[in-house]
Amino acid sequence: MTQHTRVDLGQDDIDPVMPLTSGPTLLESAAASPLVGDVKVQCDACPVLCHISPGRTGACDRWGNVDGVLTRVDPVLVAQQSGAGGEMFVTGVGAGTTYPDYKPAPFIVASEHKGVDMVTAVTEGIFSYCSFKLKIDTDRYLGPEQGNVRHKGEIVGHVTTAEYGSQMLSIGGVHRLTGGSRKEGRATCQLMADLGNKRAVDLSIDGGAQLVVQAGRAPVVDGVTESRMRVGCGSATIGIFAKQWLGLIDEVVVVDDHITGVLSEHPAGSFLGMRFSGIEMKGRRSTAGRYFKVANPGTGWGGTDIIDPLNIIEGFDANLSWAGMRLLMVSTTGEHSAYFVLDEALCPQPATMPPAVRTVVERIAENCEPALCTVLFVGGAGGSLRAGVTESPVRLTRSIKEALVNVTCGGAPAYIWPGGGITVMVDVSRMPDNSFGTVPTPAIVAPIEFTMRLRDYADLGGHMEHIIPLSEAVKRASVRYIALDAANAWPLGASPLLG
Ligand code: SF4
Numbered sequence: 001m002t003q004h005t006r007v008d009l010g011q012d013d014i015d016p017v018m019p020l021t022s023g024p025t026l027l028e029s030a031a032a033s034p035l036v037g038d039v040k041v042q043c044d045a046c047p048v049l050c051h052i053s054p055g056r057t058g059a060c061d062r063w064g065n066v067d068g069v070l071t072r073v074d075p076v077l078v079a080q081q082s083g084a085g086g087e088m089f090v091t092g093v094g095a096g097t098t099y100p101d102y103k104p105a106p107f108i109v110a111s112e113h114k115g116v117d118m119v120t121a122v123t124e125g126i127f128s129y130c131s132f133k134l135k136i137d138t139d140r141y142l143g144p145e146q147g148n149v150r151h152k153g154e155i156v157g158h159v160t161t162a163e164y165g166s167q168m169l170s171i172g173g174v175h176r177l178t179g180g181s182r183k184e185g186r187a188t189c190q191l192m193a194d195l196g197n198k199r200a201v202d203l204s205i206d207g208g209a210q211l212v213v214q215a216g217r218a219p220v221v222d223g224v225t226e227s228r229m230r231v232g233c234g235s236a237t238i239g240i241f242a243k244q245w246l247g248l249i250d251e252v253v254v255v256d257d258h259i260t261g262v263l264s265e266h267p268a269g270s271f272l273g274m275r276f277s278g279i280e281m282k283g284r285r286s287t288a289g290r291y292f293k294v295a296n297p298g299t300g301w302g303g304t305d306i307i308d309p310l311n312i313i314e315g316f317d318a319n320l321s322w323a324g325m326r327l328l329m330v331s332t333t334g335e336h337s338a339y340f341v342l343d344e345a346l347c348p349q350p351a352t353m354p355p356a357v358r359t360v361v362e363r364i365a366e367n368c369e370p371a372l373c374t375v376l377f378v379g380g381a382g383g384s385l386r387a388g389v390t391e392s393p394v395r396l397t398r399s400i401k402e403a404l405v406n407v408t409c410g411g412a413p414a415y416i417w418p419g420g421g422i423t424v425m426v427d428v429s430r431m432p433d434n435s436f437g438t439v440p441t442p443a444i445v446a447p448i449e450f451t452m453r454l455r456d457y458a459d460l461g462g463h464m465e466h467i468i469p470l471s472e473a474v475k476r477a478s479v480r481y482i483a484l485d486a487a488n489a490w491p492l493g494a495s496p497l498l499g
Pocket of ligand 1: 043044045046047048049050057058059060061062063439440
């Protein structure tokens with residue numbers, strides 16, 4: 001297996017100039033460009049148009065002047081199927097970019113899959129319209145919806161909605177990249193690349209928590225590493241475990257910042273014939289045994305600010321409650337729990353939790369999933385990037401919607417949003433490491449591959465004269481062979497129409 005490593009060069013200062021010519025795209029052309037003379041080469045892979053001195057790289061550290069030739073300094077990652085005769089797939093990682101977009105993609109590769117002639121148009125797209133969506137599995141309160149998310153003091157995104165056991169952040173986006181100060185744009189861009197490249201990043205949320213986020217790892221919230229993702233909301237937890245509590249206990253309160261559950265009042269308890277305990281809860285009663293806003297959000301019990309769970313109980317109805325009543329209070333992850341018995345004055349007194357009750361609490365914890373950070377890249381490839389694939393961009397969009405084209409990012413499956421354009425969404429943890437780069441415009445560089453049958457490529461007006469065989473593609477640049485993430489479908493055969 002051939003291994004080529006990155007060409008290491010020093011970085012030139014940014015030396016942008018406006019284009020005087022629309023020169024050819026790749027390597028050999030740059031040295032011959034009338035702009036550059038015999039010393040520097042001009043990179044035309046993005047609007048910055050760096051002039052690069054011999055032995056140096058341009059402003060993005062991705063292109064260099066190697067012996068007078070403009071060279072993409074990272075190897076192209078080529079995925080190889082395991083086993084004898086395994087197919088190969090050229091990914092966009094390290095492939096290089098063409099700019100302006102009317103030029104064909106850097107690699108338009110012919111290959112064969114199950115006897116069908118295929119084509120893959122491969123590029124590193126430059127995305128100004130893109131963001132990262134972060135799903136943080138935690139009950140701990142991260143911050144108010146619409147709250148600013150900061151990195152090194154700069155606003156880089158905002159808090160969106162909480163989902164079931166997770167809180168969502170949006171990082172980046174075109175307004176952050178282009179609409180603020182230069183410093184804000186650059187800070188955002190670098191942070192986005194770090195997130196995409198699966199590095200740990202520090203975030204702070206106005207009016208909320210300090211976070212450490214890394215794709216595929218547990219989030220760290222205010223210095224505490226999160227371990228469990230809740231089994232359900234307070235009401236669902238009541239429903240799931242009601243039968244197991246029956247006979248062991250008289251009342252269970254599952255404390256949750258959103259929906260706190262009260263067993264004896266909840267349909268799960270009443271259907272099992274439980275006697276209502278007479279407990280009176282704080283907050284707003286939504287439906288039987290389901291309470292909203294029992295406390296403020298926080299990093300205590302069940303995503304509330306509660307340290308002492310008894311603080312969410314208003315009292316006990318003297319006509320319904322009884323001395324000796326057994327009360328369990330537990331959080332949605334089982335991380336917090338406390339057991340009480342009511343005394344003659346109907347005051348809950350701490351008591352030793354019986355082992356059978358403890359077993360159900362432990363079962364709540366067992367049923368939690370590991371808390372993780374998920375990092376999704378969302379990018380708009382519906383613009384000019386399509387011109388590298390076809391002379392009629394809308395035909396590519398239509399072909400993707402008709403499932404004639406399989407879109408991948410670094411070989412990872414991309415979800416295409418419905419509606420117009422080509423808005424891709426991909427889980428970065430399924431992409432090769434260090435798939436993302438930046439250019440100082442600022443924008444994100446991300447790999448993207450469009451795979452389809454040769455005849456469909458011809459039909460959509462593809463750059464047929466630029467197709468090269470796979471065998472030539474792997475000789476044309478420094479390449480590194482990799483295995484794709486085991487969860488990824490093989491890109492050449494992923495679409496039903498591709499066989
Ligand atoms: S920033 Fe990078 S891609 Fe853009 S012109 Fe400079 S070297 Fe080329």
